[in-house]
Amino acid sequence: MISLDEKFKALLADHAPGQEVRQDLGDLDTIMRGERLAGTPVDFSHGDVDAFPPTPGSDEVWKEGFNKGGRQAYTEYRGALEIRNGLAVRLGKFTGRPIDADSELIITPGTQGALFLALGATVTDRTKVAVVEPDYFANRKLVKFFGGEIVPIPLHYQRRSQEHGIDLDRLESAFKSGTTAFVFSTPNNPTGLVYSSSTISAIAALAAQYDVTVIVDQLYSRMIYRGEVYAHLRSCSVQPRNLITIMGPSKTESLSGFRLGVAFGESGLIDRMESLQAIVSLRAAGYNQAALKTWFQEPPGWLENRIVEHEAIRDELLSVFRAANLKTATPQAGSYLFPQLPKLCVDLYTFVRLLRHQANATVTPGTEFGPEFTDSIRLNFSQDHAAAVAAAERIVKMVERYSL
Amino acid sequence: MISLDEKFKALLADHAPGQEVRQDLGDLDTIMRGERLAGTPVDFSHGDVDAFPPTPGSDEVWKEGFNKGGRQAYTEYRGALEIRNGLAVRLGKFTGRPIDADSELIITPGTQGALFLALGATVTDRTKVAVVEPDYFANRKLVKFFGGEIVPIPLHYQRRSQEHGIDLDRLESAFKSGTTAFVFSTPNNPTGLVYSSSTISAIAALAAQYDVTVIVDQLYSRMIYRGEVYAHLRSCSVQPRNLITIMGPSKTESLSGFRLGVAFGESGLIDRMESLQAIVSLRAAGYNQAALKTWFQEPPGWLENRIVEHEAIRDELLSVFRAANLKTATPQAGSYLFPQLPKLCVDLYTFVRLLRHQANATVTPGTEFGPEFTDSIRLNFSQDHAAAVAAAERIVKMVERYSL
Numbered sequence: 073m074i075s076l077d078e079k080f081k082a083l084l085a086d087h088a089p090g091q092e093v094r095q096d097l098g099d100l101d102t103i104m105r106g107e108r109l110a111g112t113p114v115d116f117s118h119g120d121v122d123a124f125p126p127t128p129g130s131d132e133v134w135k136e137g138f139n140k141g142g143r144q145a146y147t148e149y150r151g152a153l154e155i156r157n158g159l160a161v162r163l164g165k166f167t168g169r170p171i172d173a174d175s176e177l178i179i180t181p182g183t184q185g186a187l188f189l190a191l192g193a194t195v196t197d198r199t200k201v202a203v204v205e206p207d208y209f210a211n212r213k214l215v216k217f218f219g220g221e222i223v224p225i226p227l228h229y230q231r232r233s234q235e236h237g238i239d240l241d242r243l244e245s246a247f248k249s250g251t252t253a254f255v256f257s258t259p260n261n262p263t264g265l266v267y268s269s270s271t272i273s274a275i276a277a278l279a280a281q282y283d284v285t286v287i288v289d290q291l292y293s294r295m296i297y298r299g300e301v302y303a304h305l306r307s308c309s310v311q312p313r314n315l316i317t318i319m320g321p322s323k324t325e326s327l328s329g330f331r332l333g334v335a336f337g338e339s340g341l342i343d344r345m346e347s348l349q350a351i352v353s354l355r356a357a358g359y360n361q362a363a364l365k366t367w368f369q370e371p372p373g374w375l376e377n378r379i380v381e382h383e384a385i386r387d388e389l390l391s392v393f394r395a396a397n398l399k400t401a402t403p404q405a406g407s408y409l410f411p412q413l414p415k416l417c418v419d420l421y422t423f424v425r426l427l428r429h430q431a432n433a434t435v436t437p438g439t440e441f442g443p444e445f446t447d448s449i450r451l452n453f454s455q456d457h458a459a460a461v462a463a464a465e466r467i468v469k470m471v472e473r474y475s476l
Numbered sequence: 477m478i479s480l481d482e483k484f485k486a487l488l489a490d491h492a493p494g495q496e497v498r499q500d501l502g503d504l505d506t507i508m509r510g511e512r513l514a515g516t517p518v519d520f521s522h523g524d525v526d527a528f529p530p531t532p533g534s535d536e537v538w539k540e541g542f543n544k545g546g547r548q549a550y551t552e553y554r555g556a557l558e559i560r561n562g563l564a565v566r567l568g569k570f571t572g573r574p575i576d577a578d579s580e581l582i583i584t585p586g587t588q589g590a591l592f593l594a595l596g597a598t599v600t601d602r603t604k605v606a607v608v609e610p611d612y613f614a615n616r617k618l619v620k621f622f623g624g625e626i627v628p629i630p631l632h633y634q635r636r637s638q639e640h641g642i643d644l645d646r647l648e649s650a651f652k653s654g655t656t657a658f659v660f661s662t663p664n665n666p667t668g669l670v671y672s673s674s675t676i677s678a679i680a681a682l683a684a685q686y687d688v689t690v691i692v693d694q695l696y697s698r699m700i701y702r703g704e705v706y707a708h709l710r711s712c713s714v715q716p717r718n719l720i721t722i723m724g725p726s727k728t729e730s731l732s733g734f735r736l737g738v739a740f741g742e743s744g745l746i747d748r749m750e751s752l753q754a755i756v757s758l759r760a761a762g763y764n765q766a767a768l769k770t771w772f773q774e775p776p777g778w779l780e781n782r783i784v785e786h787e788a789i790r791d792e793l794l795s796v797f798r799a800a801n802l803k804t805a806t807p808q809a810g811s812y813l814f815p816q817l818p819k820l821c822v823d824l825y826t827f828v829r830l831l832r833h834q835a836n837a838t839v840t841p842g843t844e845f846g847p848e849f850t851d852s853i854r855l856n857f858s859q860d861h862a863a864a865v866a867a868a869e870r871i872v873k874m875v876e877r878y879s880l
Contacts, residue, residue, distance in 0.1 A: 145733030329549030331761035
């Protein structure tokens with residue numbers, strides 16, 4: 073049994089993206105090396121929805137929902153059936169397996185909401201959960217909050233090679249020794265690594281063999297760069313008995329201000345997720361659900377253009393970091409970079425605060441993604457192109473100033 | 477340790493308001509007594525935001541928030557400071573004690589979200605929680621989900637007398653014997669009972685004496701009928717160390733489609749609630765938070781008018797039910813009625829399904845508010861006046877048909 077104090081120590085959000093404004097920067101002037109570095113402030117902790125605005129028409133669709141009144145305000149806890157019907161068709165097509173709109177899909181308050189419900193429906197005291205490191209910071213916190221035990225699975229992300237990805241032998245030993253759930257993101261947050269088709273098939277087969285529940289976070293699976301291949305776990309021929317796929321329009325589509333996500337898969341788990349939703353927040357905001365009508369129905373060329381623009385930013389930031397010898401894997405998808413820093417004369421949290429205070433650049437410390445990433449930072453490069461490049465150059469200068 | 481199956485059995489939402497559409501009505505024709513009763517369908521499971529529309533201008537304020545872009549989309553997890561600043565002043569004034577906007581207030585996804593976070597910050601395995609019966613259905617579910625134990629405190633609501641309200645001796649014995657938290661709503665959901673000033677002072681004093689955390693749900697505290705007096709626990713001179721007050725604009729103000737609520741009180745608990753919010757759904761939808769700018773700033777006369785209109789519906793429904801000898805307490809506030817039915821020839825769940833199938837009236841079974849209320853139904857009478865009265869008359873006819 074875990075005490076409330078321990079439970080909440082595991083949840084500390086002091087270094088979580090978006091919370092930087094709550095940090096005390098007061099003492100930094102005394103340890104600052106050199107002057108401030110001027111430039112447009114860039115908050116790499118999340119994407120900039122002003123640089124990449126929400127899907128065209130999403131506000132008008134919201135207004136139509138509002139005008140619909142009570143029917144749109146009070147939906148089933150799992151979301152409006154009319155909207156689920158459309159989503160099930162489009163998401164089924166995208167992920168390579170049909171979805172029953174009535175029993176296999178739930179609309180959630182953001183992808184975060186979907187993860188919370190999926191893990192809440194799966195994890196209780198002492199449930200062993202395989203968690204990839206590095207991976208989205210909330211995965212570990214959620215497992216701990218529900219009383220589960222983390223079985224870490226390292227991700228080899230730094231270079232493309234035979235060992236690129238997770239160690240499947242290690243995953244199998246975890247499954248063999250009592251792990252009953254596996255949660256991971258592909259494209260990986262924070263590295264942008266896309267799990268290969270053969271790895272995805274192997275995961276599906278192992279999970280089926282050992283009857284492990286799989287929760288796969290595919291939040292960034294629409295933003296795949298040129299030459300990359302994406303594999304949906306749902307489309308594998310062998311399927312685990314319990315599989316939940318999670319997606320949402322908060323990133324590529326910039327609809328984060330609407331707090332919308334979806335989870336789809338095994339109907340028993342979806343039922344549980346809805347029961348939990350009923351006591352967590354009842355439903356995703358009714359009027360906002362209407363914005364999902366624009367999803368996977370954007371104007372022709374809109375998505376392709378968004379990908380090209382992000383690829384250009386990615387490539388330029390990679391050159392900036394690599395020219396300064398910061399080891400940085402090439403993201404195959406999504407908008408995250410996870411550069412590794414050299415040894416510094418201050419600890420990571422202090423450096424991150426200095427970046428914000430001295431160089432107008434907000435980044436997320438690597439430790440949010442796994443305890444051992446004390447030498448990495450994460451950047452969401454869905455930003456104004458020129459401002460992002462200038463901020464990356466400031467980060468490089470800061471690294472030089474604070475290197476040992 | 478509670479298993480996942482047990483945990484989710486406690487959460488079953490089959491009879492929860494709003495979920496009726498998922499029920500199977502197929503077998504009812506065989507047991508129906510008499511013909512169908514025609515009439516405009518009325519869904520008493522929640523208020524009708526078409527009959528009582530959202531606060532004027534709430535959609536325009538939403539649009540202003542949307543146009544603000546990233547700043548409004550990505551707020552702190554506890555909500556936009558600018559909005560909290562305004563709310564803290566207005567809510568502090570309303571509840572009789574100042575609120576620090578930075579440390580003592582969190583914006584949540586609905587009042588449900590606030591309850592979830594408050595109980596999640598307070599209850600863990602074997603925490604004893606005093607829960608009033610009848611009271612809002614989620615309170616009991618939340619305590620069970622977090623592993624706590626319910627200590628029931630009966631509410632005497634049927635008639636005004638010395639015993640009207642809860643038994644304070646019983647509450648004190650609960651506090652004496654290891655109960656560390658107390659959650660209740662005033663005005664009470666489902667009965668509309670308002671806790672008297674002396675009871676509220678006594679609760680504050682007892683909680684202070686035994687160091688019990690109090691979570692008070694004041695969702696309906698703006699809709700107080702003529703001649704009634706409302707007491708805010710926050711305004712008592714003796715204060716418990718840990719007090720959280722919960723409110724929201726979903727009911728009186730009909731902003732339920734925005735999913736907005738607030739919790740305010742002890743800063744350590746608010747911090748925990750924010751840490752939990754970070755893994756539950758990050759934040760209340762950013763653009764929606766803007767709608768809180770209309771709250772407690774409605775046009776002059778708007779609230780008074782809304783109260784008068786509800787009082788008129790209340791009085792007419794009370795006459796209809798009392799003329800048929802259905803024992804129904806007079807709600808002092810809010811828009812719930814909790815009539816008691818005579819012995820019927822079918823069980824409560826069947827009768828509720830028959831009401832929906834045969835009489836176009838959706839109500840919530842009393843058992844959602846406490847296990848012993850197998851002879852009561854709850855109605856939210858925030859409905860079109862004429863349609864509500866006609867539906868109440870159909871309910872009376874149905875009771876006559878199915879009486880033993």
